[in-house]
Structure formats: structure tokens, C-alpha cells
Amino acid sequence: MTNVNGRFGIHGGQYIPETLMNAVIELEEAYNHYKNDPEFNRELTRLFNEYAGRPSRLYYAEKMTKDLGGAKIYLKREDLNHTGAHKINNVLGQALLAKKMGKTRLIAETGAGQHGVATATAAALMGMECVVFMGEEDTIRQALNVYRMRLLGAEVIPVKSGTATLKDAVSEAMREWTSRIDDTHYCLGSVMGPHPFPTIVRDFQSVISKEIKEQLQEKEGRLPDAVIACVGGGSNAIGSFYHFIGDGGVRLIGCEAAGRGIDTFETAATINTGRLGIFHGMKSYFCQDEYGQIAPVYSISAGLDYPGIGPEHAYLHDTGRAEYVAVTDDEAVNAFEYLARTEGIIPAIESAHAVAHAMKIAPEMDKDRIIVITISGRGDKDCAAIARYRGEDIHE
């Protein structure tokens, strides 16, 4: 899928300061070596299985299926992974790679805090130093995760610049990387940024679709009709899609955060409202104004509150292989509450965007159709914010 220059169609590339070029070249060379190294893969599989708890369950949501009255719904339970989200898949891979490269320090950006927690976790496990950049606004929205990261031994730096959210955390992590490269690996959390990050992160997350395929084969003896996942940068979505890209009959649906609606300025739906641009090391679609200034995006979900989308998603959109729909705050909150009541599963507010879209399309599909929804993370972290959204002030 990627060509030699890290392009997905016209998207991707390496639009970064010269200071970082040798670092990404070194990373690419190391990755190309270790991805085919049996010892590396054995170690990573052992970490996935013994530490993260893989494979994650593919759960038949019988009550939800009956309630919606249409397609059969399966939930891919990435929320059951250690640290409570799919982020650990990528982080274990990158931390192991960084360690092999002789790096002793991990830095990361985080939005909702899930990637920060996962990075802090891997750093603790592997005895590495860890610094996490998090928008100041998000440190307030996700105070519990800030505490978790500090508990795990990481330093959390609140980022005050710009809109003080995920994009600013990425910018600050990139700035930090340019100032300290020798001993530091930037553990990027999504399928974005300069090549080779979109490829590396996708490869480590592709375990999700590999498992879905095997598990559904075992349970149903066939492929799903649709795979649905939420998309911010797009790591759980590309992980859920990857092994189905070649199966034309499987609909791949990414759910973007529409915030208060794609016809408002308070949205983070990049494919639905953005246009082609160059930012954070990649060419892709971005929410921006007519002069290319990056837009201050909004979503109730800190993890989807990002003005861009990974280059491979931009390419899957261009080719029509995947569809990208917008889901509002309201719809996501409803789905969050619905899944809790119906299945006894509290999904991350990010994942609730995918649940919301499944609730729209499942009733219109025949009963012999199968939908897989990736529950990218657990929703404990969101409970206080959703309570506030419903007008109830609770303390974490």
C-alpha cells in the first residue's frame, strides 16, 4: 500500500524540519529490519498475549442486535486490553522497537490520555523514561488519566499553546523531538505524522483486523458485511480495516466526530469538512481556513478532537474503498448510554461514535448481515464528562 516515499496515493510524505530527517530515516531502517526479525516478532507477540491480554474478544451483542432488529452485531473488544484501549498495541510495538534502537526515553502526545497512559505503561515495563505532552484543556477533561500517567512514572506536560488540545500536543512533542533526538523516540499515537509513522502504527494496529477475520471465520464461517470504527487520526480504524481492504464486499466505515454538527464551526470531521493540506509532517485532509491556517476543531471526545486524518484514510476516501461519516456529540452520547444499558458495556466516548453509526444502519440491514464495531476503548474515563454533558456535576 505504501510506496517507497511513504505515500498513499498523493497523501503522506515527510514534511518535517531537516533536524528530524535523519531520525525518521534511522527509524525506517530499524523498522524495516525488525519487522522481519523472528525474535522481535516473538517478543512482540508475547507482550501482546501475556501483557496486553490479546487476542481481544469478538463479542456477539445479542441484545443490541435484537433491539435494533436488523444486522447481527459483533463488538471487537479492544476496551478489554490492558490499559483499556487499542493504543497499547502500537505502543508495545514502538517501545520494543525504540529499545532495540538503543533509545532510553519515550515522548508522546495524547488527547484523551489513552495513548499517554499506554506509553507511560510501556515505558514503566521496559524501564524507559517517559514524557507525555497533553493539551491543557485535555488535562482538565481527562484528569484521571493525568493521574494514571504520573502514577506510572511519566512526566505530564500541559501544553498551553494554540487551542491547548491534541494538535498542540503533537506540535509540542515534535518540538521536543527536534531538541533531543539521540536518546529519545517519539512514540506517535496514531496513523499520522511523517513517514514511516503512518505505516508503523498501522502495522502494529492491524492485529485488530487480523483477529476479527479469524474470529468471525470461526464463529460465522464468513467475512463481515461492514466494519465500523471511529476515526480521529485513525489508528483503531485502520487497524480494524487493514486486513479487509482487499475484500471488496466488506464495507469499511470510519466515523468522524461532527461535534455540534458539520454545518457548524464546532466540528472535527476532517473528511466531511476539511480540504487537502500539509501539516504535522504529512499531506492529507485538514480542517483549515482559506489561507491554510489550521482550524480550532471541537468534539466532546478529546481523542477525536484533531483537525487532520491519517494519510492512508485520505487515500481510502479518495479511492472510495472506505466511507467516512460524521457523528455528532449528541448521537455519540446517546450511543454511550445505549451500549451501557443494553449490553452492560461502557465504551469510550470515541468508540461511541462508531456505535452511534451502527445504530443508524443496522436496523436497515437484513438479519443475515453482519456488522463488526470496534470498541476502541473503555469509557470509565468519560463518565464525569458525560455526566456534565447531561447536567450532572460529579467529582472523579
Next chain:
Amino acid sequence: MSRIREAFAGGKAFIPFITCGDPDLDTTLAAVKACAENGADLIELGIPFSDPTAEGPVIQGANLRALRGGVTTDKIFELVRNLRREVTVPMVFMTYANVVFSYGAERFISTCREIGMDGLILPDLPFEEKEEFLDVCHKYGIDLISLIAPTSQNRIAMIAREAEGFIYVVSSLGVTGTRSEIKTDLASIVEVIRASTDTPCAIGFGISTPEQARKMAGIADGAIVGSAIIKILEKYGKDAPPYVGEYVKSMKDAVRQAEG
């Protein structure tokens, strides 16, 4: 010879940087004139970007102040038209790839030519991605400036061989901003550059004092100063231009002392 190279023909060059529209475009106009009148050999005009990832806090602040003031690419083109009535010193834009890409490369770069700009510096456009704008730059005679960093090592000669206008040597790791000490072995980097090309090179990032400027101009062909000037603009606001002029004069005197 491009006008940028001419800027280096008369000895060691001093190159000030100003973010357009900080605090407003009238002040920028007066500050750029003050730079030109006080010996600047080449002037970098920053087009603000919402998320300037190569900048430290000082220039980030200038970008945000300018954008909040309502500055746009079109208004900056108008500023340059006004400047060019009096200022003949070569000038280059310094901005981010998306500002050019989003405006339309052809439309942006042809306008640069029309209004009398000489070059373009894009810190997020490394050697591997320069094809994005290079053909259009050549079509309109705009030099696309290459940057070389302390981490460039085996890349220095490759970049230098294809460089045009001048080479921007980044003095230190990290982002823009004043530094008390510059530790990189810049003499070795400049030595590789000189063995690969006759394109002049100037050192930037972290320079604020005349002593640093003299030292850097002694190693390379010139010195670039941004954050220190932005600090003057931040301190004096609309009254800054004479102070900027005075500072530029002291820095130009310092780089002259580096001439053997």
C-alpha cells in the same frame, strides 16, 4: 546571479527576521524599512501560521498576535507591494508549507515574483519533499532556500549541491529562540558545505548578541536573527521600529568585524 546571492557579495551578511503583522502591518512596514536603512543585507518576512512547529515560544507568540490581528497572506502581499516602493534589499518569505500549498503553489509563487520577493524558506519542507514547489519556484525565479541542521551529517553535501540563493544553517537542535551558548560544531558543517557548493551560507537559531553574530559570521557568510528582534517588537509594540533599526545597526557592525 540571483539577488539573494548578491546580498552576500559585499561581505558578511546580516539577515533580520520579522513576523508580518506583529503587532500590525503598519509597524511591520516601518520596522522593515528600519532594517533596510540600518544595513540589513537580506530580510526574512514571516507569514504567520497557526501552528508553527519549528518555532520557540517567542516567534509562536508573534504568529498568534499577528493572526489575531487579522493578518492574511493577501494583506502581506499588499504590504510587500508598499515596501517595494522604497526598499530594494532582497527579501524572502519564511512560512510553512501549508500556507503556500493552500493558497495554490502557482498562485502564491507567481505573486511572490510579481511583488518583488526573491526567495522562500519553508522549515517543514526538507530535501526529500522540495519537488512539491521546486518547479514552480524555478518557473518564476524564486529561490527555494535549503536548511541544514546539526543532525544533517551525511546529508550536508547532498543538500548543499542543490541549494540555491543561500543555505540556512540551523545552529542548534530544537526550535527558534535565543540561546546563551551555541555548542554545535558549525565550522565542520560549513567546511562540508563549502566543499560542495559556492552558494553562500548563513547561520540562524539562537543568535541574539553582537558577539554571537560576529562569531557566527566569522564561521559562515552571515548571521540570521529572529527571536531577538521579535522581543523588541513585543516590548515596544508600535513604537518598536527605531529600536529595531538601532539593533540591526549594532548587529551589522558586529558581522562586519568578522570580515578578515
